[in-house]
Amino acid sequence: MNWPDLSFGRYGFYIWGSYLFALVAIVWELVSLSYRKKSQKQEKTSPRVLRGSTNETTS
Amino acid sequence: MNVYKYASPTNFYPLAGKMIPWFATPAAILFAVGLFVGFFIAPPDFQQGDAYRIMFIHVPAAWLGMFLYVLMAIYAGIGWAFNARLASMMASSISVTGAMFTFISLVTGAFWGKPTWGVWWVWDARMTSTLILLFLYIGFISLQSSIEDPRRADRAGAVLALVGVINVPIIYFSVQWWNTLHQGATIRILQKPTIRGSMLWSMLILLAACWLYSVAVVLIRVRCIILEREQNAARFAEATL
Numbered sequence: 245m246n247w248p249d250l251s252f253g254r255y256g257f258y259i260w261g262s263y264l265f266a267l268v269a270i271v272w273e274l275v276s277l278s279y280r281k282k283s284q285k286q287e288k289t290s291p292r293v294l295r296g297s298t299n300e301t302t303s
Numbered sequence: 304m305n306v307y308k309y310a311s312p313t314n315f316y317p318l319a320g321k322m323i324p325w326f327a328t329p330a331a332i333l334f335a336v337g338l339f340v341g342f343f344i345a346p347p348d349f350q351q352g353d354a355y356r357i358m359f360i361h362v363p364a365a366w367l368g369m370f371l372y373v374l375m376a377i378y379a380g381i382g383w384a385f386n387a388r389l390a391s392m393m394a395s396s397i398s399v400t401g402a403m404f405t406f407i408s409l410v411t412g413a414f415w416g417k418p419t420w421g422v423w424w425v426w427d428a429r430m431t432s433t434l435i436l437l438f439l440y441i442g443f444i445s446l447q448s449s450i451e452d453p454r455r456a457d458r459a460g461a462v463l464a465l466v467g468v469i470n471v472p473i474i475y476f477s478v479q480w481w482n483t484l485h486q487g488a489t490i491r492i493l494q495k496p497t498i499r500g501s502m503l504w505s506m507l508i509l510l511a512a513c514w515l516y517s518v519a520v521v522l523i524r525v526r527c528i529i530l531e532r533e534q535n536a537a538r539f540a541e542a543t544l
Contacts, residue, residue, distance in 0.1 A: 250342070252353040255418055262357045262414035266364070266407050273403055273520060280527050288534075 312389045312529045319522040326522070330515035337508035345501040355502075357415040363510040365408035365433065367517060369471050371401030372436060375443070376464040383461035389525075391457035392532070394464065395447055396525040400517050402440035409433060420484060428477035429485035432470060439467035453532055 252259050309315045341359040348355040375397040382391030412430065413423045424430065443460050450456035478485055 252356075255352060255354040258354060258414045258418050259356050262411040263360060265410050265414070266360050269403050269407050270516070273400065277520065277523050277527070281523075284527060284530050284534075 310387060310389055312392060312533055315389055316526055316529045319526050323519050323522050326515045326519035330512050330519055333508050333512035333515065337505055337512050340501060340508060341505035345505050346499065348502075351419060354415060354418045357411055359505050359509050361408055361411040361415060362506055363513040364404045364411060366510060367513050368401055368405035368408050368433070368436060369474055371397050371404065371517060372440070372464075373468060373471055375401055376468040379457070379461035379464040382457055383465075388532075389529075391454075391461070392525050392528045393521070394457070394460065395528055396521045397517075398440055398443050398447075398460075399524065400520050402437060402444065404513070404517070405433065405437045405440060409437060425484055427484045428481040429474065429483050432474040432477050435470055436467075436474060439463070439470060443467075 309318055337359065341356055345356070345359075347353050375394045378390045378397065379394035381387055382389075382394060409430070412433075416425070417423050443463050446463055447456040447460045450459055473480075477483060
């Protein structure tokens with residue numbers, strides 16, 4: 245096994261920067277999805293007619 | 304078992320809910336294993352030193368960005384041609400994750416380009432065509448959200464997705480068709496890879512992790528879309544399953 249210096253010398257900023265960015269993007273996606281689910285749960289308790297919902301009626 | 308019944312969004316909704324943990328859990332484990340192999344077992348590259356470790360996230364993100372676009376176009380095309388609501392919902396769900404991976408590939412590519420090429424960005428054929436892919440994703444998402452009627456939004460999005468799919472082979476073959484700064488493919492299906500085993504394994508494990516993550520997230524999002532469009536029927540189907 246090869247135990248590297250995790251500061252990666254002069255490449256540290258670029259390596260950790262790229263992984264940090266990927267992590268932030270993934271966390272952003274998961275958080276935005278959880279907000280979307282949460283808002284749907286709130287709508288379940290106070291229902292309203294949604295866009296394209298089968299509840300919609302046309303006049 | 305009649306599998307065709309799952310083509311209905313209301314029947315697919317509870318099934319998707321049960322499938323999510325089967326993709327999310329292995330994704331989390333494979334992310335940890337892939338990063339461990341990539342950071343602790345794979346040795347530094349003889350030319351690039353440790354900078355090449357950015358490839359472990361850059362390459363899977365780039366592959367997923369292209370693959371998810373093709374998948375999105377197929378679903379959008381099926382939804383358009385056969386008036387299949389679930390297929391159109393899947394296309395909408397895939398688009399956000401595909402855009403995210405394309406954005407990750409562009410940014411991590413820039414982080415790799417600066418220490419190796421000396422610049423963050425060049426208007427190279429591979430990078431420019433990948434940027435166009437990101438714009439296609441953004442265009443698809445914007446177009447769908449700008450049209451009030453979801454069925455019309457699906458049809459308009461399908462046209463854009465199918466036209467834009469021509470960009471995927473351009474991205475893939477750009478390093479062969481043009482004299483680009485971007486390096487050619489290191490891993491080919493029919494040829495022996497030219498990188499060390501531990502480097503290849505790290506990349507493949509992280510590719511599997513990204514793929515499993517994408518499936519889990521797409522399923523979560525498609526459940527949200529089903530609820531938004533057919534909320535009462537979906538909740539009834541889950542309650543009765």
